[in-house]
Amino acid sequence: MESSPDVCRVCKDPTAASSIRCQDCFGDEMLCEGCCVDRHAAHPLHRIEKWNGQFFEKCQLSELGLRVQLGHRPRQRCAVPRAAHSNFWVLHTNGFHRVNVDICGCEHAGVSGAPDIQMLQAGWFPATDDIPRTCVTFACLDLFLTLTLQAKTTMYDFYSILEKMTNHTGIKPPNRYPVFLRVCREYRHLLMLKRAGRGHEAGGVMATKPGGLAVLCPCCPRPGVNISNDWEKASPECRFLYIMFLAIDACFWLKRRLVSNEIKNAPLGPGWSYMVESAPYREFLRTATNQNEMSTCSGLAALDYANTKFSRGYSATGVGMGVCACHEFVQPTGVGDLQKGERYYSYVNMDYIYTSILRHIHAGLPKIVSYDIVCQCEVPPCVKELPPLVRLRAVLRLWRFVVPKMHIHSHTQACQLAYSLNTVPGSAQTDGEGIERSWAHLGGVASNTREMGPGSREDVLNCHLGNWNWGKLINLGEFSRRLWHYLPKEEYETQVESFTNFSAQQAKRVPEWTRLVEEWDADPTGKKSPYEASIHRVTEKEVLLQLEKAEAERVAAGIPGIHAVSPSSFIAAGLEVEDEQSEISIVALRRKLTRTVGRLRTLQQTYTPASIMALNAREAPEGEHIENEPLFLPSALSAEQLREEPLHGLAVIEDCLCDTQCSTALEDLRRHLLVKSRVLTYKRLQARHQGANTRARAIVERNEGSIRLHSEKYQDAWEAKRRLAGGDPARVGWSVLRAQDIRGMSDGEQSNVREISWIWTGAGLSGTDEPNMEDALRIEWSKAHARCRRWDEETKLLREEQHRLPIFLNSVKY
Template sequence: MKDWLPMAGAVLDELVRRDSRSDFRKFDRCLSCADAGTARPATIRCTTCDVGALECEECCVQRHRRLACHRLTRWNGQYFEVTSLQQIGLVVQLGHADGSSCSNPHPAPKDFCVIDFNGHHNVTLNYCGCDKAGEAGTHQEQLLRRDYYPSTLTEPHTVYTVRLLEHYHIQSLQGKTSMYDYYASLERMTDNTGTKKLQDRYKSFMRVVAQWRFLKRLKRAGRAHDPTGIDGTQPGELAVQCPACPHPEINLPPNWEDVSEDLQYLYVMCVALDACFRLKRRDVSSTEKDPILGGGWGYFVEDTGYQQVLTGYGEQNEVSTCSGFAAMTQANIKYAKGYNASGVGVVICSRHEFMLANGVGDTQLGEKWVNMDYIFVNAMLRHLVVRKLVTYDIACQWSKGILGRITQFPSHLHIPLPTGSIQYAIPKLHWSAHERKEHSKYSLNFIPGAARSDGEGVERRFWWIQPVANSTKSMGPGGRQGVLEDQWGYGNWRKIVDLAELMRRRYMLAREQAAVHKLEYDNITKLYSKKTIKEWTNKVVEWEADTTKPDPYYTESTGRSEAQIKQDIAKEEQAKSAAPGHISKHKVSALGFITTGLELEEMQARLQDQAATNDDSKLPQLFEARTAFRHRIQQFRAIQAVYTPQIIVLLAQDDASRTDIVEVEKVRLGLPSEIQTQHRATACPPDILAIEARLRDAQCRDALQDIRTQLHVQDRLYKLKKLHVRHQGPNTRMQTDIKGQSNRVRRAAAKYRRARKAKLALMGPGPWENELCVLTDNDIRGVQDDDPDSVTERSRKQKRPGPAEGHRRVSWIWKSADRDGQTGYLDSVRIEWTKLRARCQRWMEEKRLLPEEMRRVLAWLQFQESLWMARINRRSDVDDALQEGLTAYAHKQAHIRRNMRGTSRQIWLKFMQESGLEMGAEWEPVAGYVPRKVRRRVNGRVVEEEADEGVEEEEEEEEEDAIAYRRLVERDQVEDLV
């Protein structure tokens, strides 16, 4: 830009020069006229054609007989004014391919308008009505053969060029451009001054675009080649399939069902369910006014049958009892007023993120079981044979009773789900928001055969589709379904296009990480005896075979809680008081004395927080709180004088223990743990010290559990805000809730630090410190969050980010304080070793699974190529011209699949050869494929040459690869859920 700026003036001058006749001023006569002597005045310039000399009207009309949508201007002696081909005499004649005149032309309406991507064009147009009319076809066919798409079937006044529809179609799919904005831009290109009144043709544009989307889907699915025509389309047939998923008799080997148990995961289909409440639809229009085109033929379930099932279903009664998911608990009340659909429930292929055929349905009042059950069953009708790994953010609840609920559906939806054919799981980032007990069996990190699937792909598809949410919200049922079907079809196709590079990068990552984790696993395993490793391994293997066995990834805390410790001490004191000769020192027991001190400590912390706010409006409340606290301390001092009289003497010599001060929250309470070591043994009876030590240990455990619980809640609040909270009012309330939750986490952390400091003072250093560690601010983070220092370091070095189970560094708060003493520490070590083993296995599975998916893609593309070639001569009711079109289109589609297969093979072949795996017929060279060119550096120069099979781009591509690699990792880890 700095180099360009000095040239800006010269460029500006050239832009202004365009408004003149420029270098053609000397040619005032038309150079296109046949006779230079009788040449007519040159006044017309076509702004759509390349810049050239001006022409006369007659020559311009002659040259534009097939270019009726070009823009013209006329030189009036002072400037170029807008004119048109219609004004200078162009008449478009349809039905005569040879350009001959028609002896009986039928004129179109006078206001006939052709809309192209450069705006509106008034055109004089004639239909053929002579003896060639039979060959030319009906008026509608004549228009279509001119690439004019009519807005109506009878006497159209408006047509849209095919190139316009193609242009808008790709803009809407890639750029998510709305129909309104695109049509408005066409009007601005026609006239951006407001001096012309254009007839509003927006409604016809919407209608034509809806038809165009539908026709393109039919064409790409091969329906034009089928003798049964459009009416023979089967449910889900218009959906673009995932080539990497297992499809029996298409891309699976013949013996896939007979493989050994350790390789069965290679032929498991991974699917994910979830609901998106962004894709709402207001309660406007109806199917009578806006019918659904091809209902049930693509991604949406067939609407009529779906509504019949929903009609017999009442309010949501069975909701999630597991923590973390307001989407279910608010199913009947969430943002449903005024909406016909509160969102959509979807089923996708979770490993490759393809929308599944008949895997989408509208939700009415949140995320009901019946909605998700019905959608899931319809999506699985095409995948009944293969085993499935199903992820859902509430799978722990949804999977209960799924078989019974399905039996209530119509008989054709009673799909077989044999025991063991489906494994249920919770997406990785959602799993952390659930309670830990009995949930390891739902973790993708621990399920054998899950590889590195994260189950969060459905969230990424929601993020991708959200730009169209606002425009589809106000559409009728047919228009909205058409747009969403088209978007998802485009998204699936782009997934196929990108699969080659995506799998290459995934395999590179898997190969690297598998080696790293295997080395780490082997090194750590060597630290323990073979007997210990065998015992730990047996526990995991037994649990993997039967998840009702004890969970090796979770140990329920056996450390006693504060309430339990109080009960134990109370029973002990009660037994002592019942002994003969026992005399009570005070009406408050020793346990009551220490408990009162701990309560005062907690009250003091809250009062310090209250005083730190410096809010003058709350001074009266602060004064009352200080008065109450001072009174409680004075009562405590009286009990203190009975049980620890020597402490009273020590406190009298300490100014920090005085209660006659304004800021009484700063007073020292004088609990045994606060007394210096040299005085504690003489000032405190042993039973008092023992009681506080036991309670402090329980306080540490309770505080840690409280921190973990509050972090869970905080994480859920963040996710709820991102996913479901909109508008200023709800956002403000949610921010307040999140702030309050942060304060709870901070108070729980402060309690732990006080309790640990007191325990250290009472018990001194010891093995317990391995379990109850020093708590830093960096340690207070969710189980899914990585160490902040590590994240900062990665950011500084521009390394790939965390966190993920395969990469993360878990805070010690999630793996400590499970048991008392050294035994608990070893148990935590066992759990971390077990997790390391699982991480290593998942990466090894990923490394083995990716080559199988590559092979499946090649087999699927080969099948699709053969399928298109087989479609060529299926119809017998066509003329020669149509048959040529059917043949050409089938050859083109087959050629596309052949080229994609060749490119994918070229990219993957090197990895397959290095893997040492058996390579079948899918890896044979692709006949007719021309290898793509790659850039190489030769003697310091970059040259382009044909690539050898399996060779990657050289070092000049390294920067692009690094960027793409980081994007892949970011996407796979779902840094931002929508």
């Protein structure tokens, strides 16, 4: 005979009603109170609901009589139990639990007889070591750490979730938020010590050295660890394999308000992982003097932002940090706060931070340091004044300072030549921008740490930085494999083929260019950069200024002008209108152009009345737009008219300005043809799917428009010079530009034309552009040579790093 549905199916006691169900057990089996307590002896933190006749209401297992015995296995009772605090609470992943706890007091307790030790053995982290009243389970702490590291969940949000999981009707459990903050901080710190093996090292925890808890990069060169101690005996062509790449930068999002102080809220392990030692760093900043950090070189606004009203009320306006530029591992003791207060943000902070990093790097290793404003602080004046703890011991000649590849475009041309990674020997394809990806990861922590005390904030940042390094470590092998098979070998072969063809075409010039590049690579100090133009390009504005200066001298000599607008200004205005005519396309711009042409006609009545006569005698087509109306500049007049004054002088001025237009247009045309080649290569290799191809196609079309405009400008200027020369092309001094001549350096290899276009190999008929052409060829050859070397270095460096990775992991234990 089956029992009643209201009778417990486990004990089948007719007096024991099945009124209890567990939300965390599998299934929805109903149990009586006794069976529920017995079944949950090993699961005292499950959520229980009891049927009250109308609905299920939440209750605690402690209310049913469950007692948790520590120091023994489940369901085993101690002979001499000692009850813990009567109001004992445990925070678990499913909420708050009030638990009846018994402490083992018999001989089985042994050395673990202390209540806090017994709780730790059970997987509960006690809030104190003396009569604890609250514990947080390891599972709860692990869940919080996972959520905060991945989703940047704050402690307050996580604690609020636990409250709502306990009771979502507004009735809160006892306030354990301060306890939860303290336990999380201690647990986080102990995990870092445990993972670094400090419990098994000589001297224990207190023997931890600065940076001893940091996760190190396994691919960076470390003599005696992943490279041999005799690495200095390597051949000169292989020395670049032992370069240490560093990137430093500042982030002004990671601020901290004026909350608490170091005495009330000290870090648990000052300087043991990623943040610098707080006490000596703070002492150094007290004695540091201000430095003027503003510069007109860089277009970046980070420093200006740091010194605005948005930094008021903050003890730290951000952090400075250093990473290995190739693999983006945050360096030991390589992170420090930036202060405003009475002193504005200055370079002394960054000087201290990156010299603190160098303590953990072999002094003899050559180093390449990237910093987005390194042009302002390459040789910091305060380096010699740094405290002995971080004072430089490395040899400065082993250093090269560079600007990251994205940031360098915000600098002046001089900085781009001096600090470009593309031209630094041994830099391979390092972009120097890895630290920006680290900032993107840490950005979500800014709101979490803004209101923390200095010690709590340092511990949280150390935890997140350690998680970043650990994620890099476990993915480094797969990343290295994918990087090796993705591009370097194929790209290197492509660059070598292109460079070889280019060198063959310029065989006579190559020896001299090679000498310049080698001298620059050996020591750029005081040397002429092979990547810099040695001939200054004379612009139309400069020619116009020279002509106006000459006209002013004639006026000073007593030869007055015939109009307030000088002849050179008149011709320049006509050429400017001619340029506007080639670009006009909108109705509103046509109205503006009409007014501009009208002003030019007024000047022509004074300087070239023959132009007005020719305009009046002309039969204009019906519906002709203003951009198609001829201007009748001196070059459009007859040879007989040009022999008369002042037309003869105006023709000389126009010829001079057209000559400058030919030079300028030809150089701009070359530049845009090079851009076209780069864009098409990028589109072929990188653009995938409709969106990316559409954007790439739009860039190509805009560049094609620029190529068309510059070629038309050259052709118009050449035609004007031909007419001024009496129609004889031999007297123009420039080659005629045909449609088939407008092609890139390597375009001839893909077409029936086997020779490179004259716009790359030669100048005008009279050699007017020869010096500029020499410069353009030398610069392009030097860049092609640098690209080949960088890709060759990249392939060799990737292979070397793949060799270092397993050696390091076999020698270092995490």
